[in-house]
Amino acid sequence: MFSASILLQILACALYNNWWPMLSALMYVLVPMPCLFFGGGSTQFLTSRDGGGWIDAAKFLTGASAIGSFAIPIILRHAHMISTGAMFIEFTSFIIFVCTVLCFHRASLEDDW
Secondary structure, three states, X not given: OHHHHHHHHHHHHHOOOOOHHHHHHHHHHHOOHHHXXXXXXXXXXXXXXXXXXXXXXXXXXXXXXXHHHHHHHHHHHHOOOOOHHHHHHHHHHHHHHHHHHHHHHHHHHOOOO
16 A cells, blocks of 8 residues: 555656655655654554653644645645646545555554554
């Protein structure tokens, strides 16, 4: 699923001969960073009610980077830097990426694995 997301990301650029949509791929790298730095590599802190300065910062940074992944294609389309088709391909890529992250999160919560 992750490979399909990256493929759509590249196709959004290659089909329309415009490489500005790759800017949102930067956010794909930034989304897991708060989990790695503040959560110890685990995604379980995202659903917990436990607080604390670093945990809350990690939740905020994860949410901000996820919203940025969705907002960058909209901003680029509004500035007429990408076409509408490329924007929709970016959205499809982001939805597949989110499904991949949710499947990983679900699999990491189960003890049977």
